[in-house]
Amino acid sequence: MKARADRGAGAEGSDRSAGHETREPFRSYYGRPIIKEPTWKVPDVPAYLYLGGMAGASSVMGALAQLRGYSRLRRVGLLCAAGGSGASVLALIHDLGRPRRFLNMLRVFKPTSPLSVGSWILAPFSALSGAVAVSELTGFARPLARVVAGFAAVLAPAMTTYTAVLLADTAVPGWHETRRELPFVFAFSSVAAAGALGTGLAPRSEAAPARRMAVIGSLGELLASRVLEQRAGRIAEAYRTGRAGTTLRTARVLAAGCALGALFARRSGSVAVLVAASGTAASAATRYGVFEAGRETARDPYYTVVPQRQDGRSER
Amino acid sequence: MSPDGAAEHPLFGLARAAQPGGDVRTSASGPVDSPAGGNRLSGPLADPSAEAGYSERHPERMGFFTDTSVCIGCKACEVACKEWNLLEEDGLDLTGMSYDNTTELGATTWRHVAFVEQRIDPSTRARVDIGMPGMGAPSTTPEEGADSDATEVRWLMSSDVCKHCTHAACLDVCPTGALIRSEYGTVVVQDDVCNGCGYCVPACPYGVIDIHPDNGGAFKCTLCQDRLGSGLAPACATACPTESIQYGPLDQLRQRAEQRLEQLHEQGMTEARLYGQDPTDGVGGDGAFFLLLDEPEVYGLPPDPVVTTRDLPAMAAHAAIAAATAALTVAACFLGGRR
Numbered sequence: 001m002k003a004r005a006d007r008g009a010g011a012e013g014s015d016r017s018a019g020h021e022t023r024e025p026f027r028s029y030y031g032r033p034i035i036k037e038p039t040w041k042v043p044d045v046p047a048y049l050y051l052g053g054m055a056g057a058s059s060v061m062g063a064l065a066q067l068r069g070y071s072r073l074r075r076v077g078l079l080c081a082a083g084g085s086g087a088s089v090l091a092l093i094h095d096l097g098r099p100r101r102f103l104n105m106l107r108v109f110k111p112t113s114p115l116s117v118g119s120w121i122l123a124p125f126s127a128l129s130g131a132v133a134v135s136e137l138t139g140f141a142r143p144l145a146r147v148v149a150g151f152a153a154v155l156a157p158a159m160t161t162y163t164a165v166l167l168a169d170t171a172v173p174g175w176h177e178t179r180r181e182l183p184f185v186f187a188f189s190s191v192a193a194a195g196a197l198g199t200g201l202a203p204r205s206e207a208a209p210a211r212r213m214a215v216i217g218s219l220g221e222l223l224a225s226r227v228l229e230q231r232a233g234r235i236a237e238a239y240r241t242g243r244a245g246t247t248l249r250t251a252r253v254l255a256a257g258c259a260l261g262a263l264f265a266r267r268s269g270s271v272a273v274l275v276a277a278s279g280t281a282a283s284a285a286t287r288y289g290v291f292e293a294g295r296e297t298a299r300d301p302y303y304t305v306v307p308q309r310q311d312g313r314s315e316r
Numbered sequence: 317m318s319p320d321g322a323a324e325h326p327l328f329g330l331a332r333a334a335q336p337g338g339d340v341r342t343s344a345s346g347p348v349d350s351p352a353g354g355n356r357l358s359g360p361l362a363d364p365s366a367e368a369g370y371s372e373r374h375p376e377r378m379g380f381f382t383d384t385s386v387c388i389g390c391k392a393c394e395v396a397c398k399e400w401n402l403l404e405e406d407g408l409d410l411t412g413m414s415y416d417n418t419t420e421l422g423a424t425t426w427r428h429v430a431f432v433e434q435r436i437d438p439s440t441r442a443r444v445d446i447g448m449p450g451m452g453a454p455s456t457t458p459e460e461g462a463d464s465d466a467t468e469v470r471w472l473m474s475s476d477v478c479k480h481c482t483h484a485a486c487l488d489v490c491p492t493g494a495l496i497r498s499e500y501g502t503v504v505v506q507d508d509v510c511n512g513c514g515y516c517v518p519a520c521p522y523g524v525i526d527i528h529p530d531n532g533g534a535f536k537c538t539l540c541q542d543r544l545g546s547g548l549a550p551a552c553a554t555a556c557p558t559e560s561i562q563y564g565p566l567d568q569l570r571q572r573a574e575q576r577l578e579q580l581h582e583q584g585m586t587e588a589r590l591y592g593q594d595p596t597d598g599v600g601g602d603g604a605f606f607l608l609l610d611e612p613e614v615y616g617l618p619p620d621p622v623v624t625t626r627d628l629p630a631m632a633a634h635a636a637i638a639a640a641t642a643a644l645t646v647a648a649c650f651l652g653g654r655r
């Protein structure tokens with residue numbers, strides 16, 4: 001366990017390491033991290049973040065399509081909700097150090113733990129969505145399934161943002177300092193992901209609402225990410241550089257492509273498929289980029305020491 | 317918000333029953349009125365055990381005062397901890413970090429002695445920046461300090477440990493209830509409950525708790541919960557030859573620390589400072605606090621840690637608004653026509 005990268009032997013003393021010319025000097029214990037880097041694994045946790053959000057927005061899309069009589073879009077929405085949330089549960093279980101004890105998550109309900117609250121959202125949501133999907137595919141108990149889909153859709157919006165609180169309620173500067181903006185990034189990213197899938201998977205004649213979701217969701221995601229970076233202060237460096245920076249830049253290009261493609265996807269099936277692919281990739285890349293940026297701020301003591309020194313006990 | 321009915325845990329029930337009467341708080345300070353003051357998530361909190369649901373007859377809050385000014389870096393605490401808690405050897409590395417072979421606290425290192433070498437001017441006690449202390453062979457050229465009066469090398473040694481925070485982020489975020497507040501006001505993991513979700517790891521503002529790479533569970537210092545019940549002091553404090561690690565009721569330790577600080581200041585060691593003793597700090601004060609001779613970050617400690625759960629109500633509000641925004645956005649998309 002000592003194998004965590006030994007970040008240079010820059011013993012105690014000021015860190016003016018290369019590539020960080022704009023940084024204030026600060027002192028540290030041999031440049032070692034102060035907080036622990038999350039032990040959460042890739043791709044498990046980024047996948048868990050993406051799938052849950054996509055499932056939540058898809059569920060709302062499916063339920064509204066049901067209300068407004070879009071039968072094929074309904075089917076896509078409800079199936080994506082079930083598939084996404086089910087896969088999200090599996091990713092979460094796979095990430096546990098002791099997967100067989102997954103059910104311990106439901107042993108207590110702890111309002112102070114976003115993961116506890118989240119599990120209590122995810123578990124009923126995925127169960128309800130799964131049941132609805134079975135009915136959707138087999139035709140069994142349709143009228144009841146309509147009602148159940150409505151219940152799932154009530155839980156669904158929370159699915160798009162609880163994971164943002166989950167990340168923000170940690171000592172990781174890259175997540176805690178962006179706690180106000182992160183839920184909006186995740187919410188719009190989820191809407192875009194569901195819209196993209198609806199655009200690609202539902203017949204073009206029924207996919208108009210999904211195309212609008214892809215456009216507005218992607219633009220919202222771009223805007224929220226921008227606000228996040230602008231307000232992040234010193235932390236923004238982690239969002240702009242390194243692997244996180246590359247990933248997030250790619251995500252922005254993909255999101256812009258998704259929004260643009262969705263404007264023309266009514267006319268062409270292949271464009272619709274491209275929208276589905278780029279929207280999905282953008283949303284997944286956004287989650288991964290945020291995850292990676294947080295990890296970088298955990299590894300580098302700069303992000304812990306300097307803000308705590310300069311901001312004192314201020315709010316931000 | 318009582319974590320998991322800890323008071324009813326059979327083990328802890330036993331431990332309490334075994335307490336000699338004298339140890340039990342008899343002053344009956346009455347039920348602590350915490351809910352109103354917002355003290356459940358942050359801020360000063362007189363009695364974390366009572367807040368967690370223990371009856372009035374729970375023992376005093378116990379803790380550590382680690383006075384690093386007398387630490388000699390012998391690592392007896394590290395060894396005693398490993399022996400008592402049956403923690404396996406986890407690598408003795410030549411790290412290039414002075415005499416530090418353990419590098420950090422972790423799942424199998426619950427006491428960690430940090431070593432820092434500094435060159436100071438003996439008359440002013442001012443630290444002189446000697447650049448990067450030597451990696452590799454000692455340099456033959458006179459060091460920068462040579463022409464100043466920085467002739468004295470000062471060793472900073474500090475035995476780090478879990479802080480047993482008054483408001484412990486690890487405990488707050490644990491979804492299974494594996495992390496609980498003990499009757500002594502400490503924070504312990506119940507290994508048979510932990511499912512290894514790893515949430516406590518990034519939640520801890522001090523980087524203490526970690527997942528064991530082999531068995532997947534979370535581990536950290538327990539303040540020797542299994543010794544306290546029989547009236548023994550924790551293994552590290554027992555082994556420490558210089559009383560750098562002092563164990564006792566937190567109230568007494570805080571007083572003793574103030575006296576020691578005064579004494580050092582009188583002796584001219586104005587760089588001495590207490591760390592983690594202040595109940596108004598970001599975590600409501602530490603159950604294990606320190607006397608340091610330099611800035612906390614020099615020892616690898618965060619300068620101003622905060623229990624992030626403090627901001628949970630605000631974060632929940634933001635998430636709720638964002639979720640509503642998502643739902644309304646989707647709904648708006650269904651308003652237009654079919655094209």
Ligand code: SF4
Pocket residue numbers: 478479480481484485486487503519520521522523524525536
């Ligand atoms: S120092 Fe970290 S592990 Fe220890 S009680 Fe505080 S939050 Fe938990």
Ligand code: SF4
Pocket residue numbers: 486489490491492493494495505509510511512513514515516517533534
């Ligand atoms: S890893 Fe174990 S102790 Fe830590 S938060 Fe998860 S269940 Fe709780």
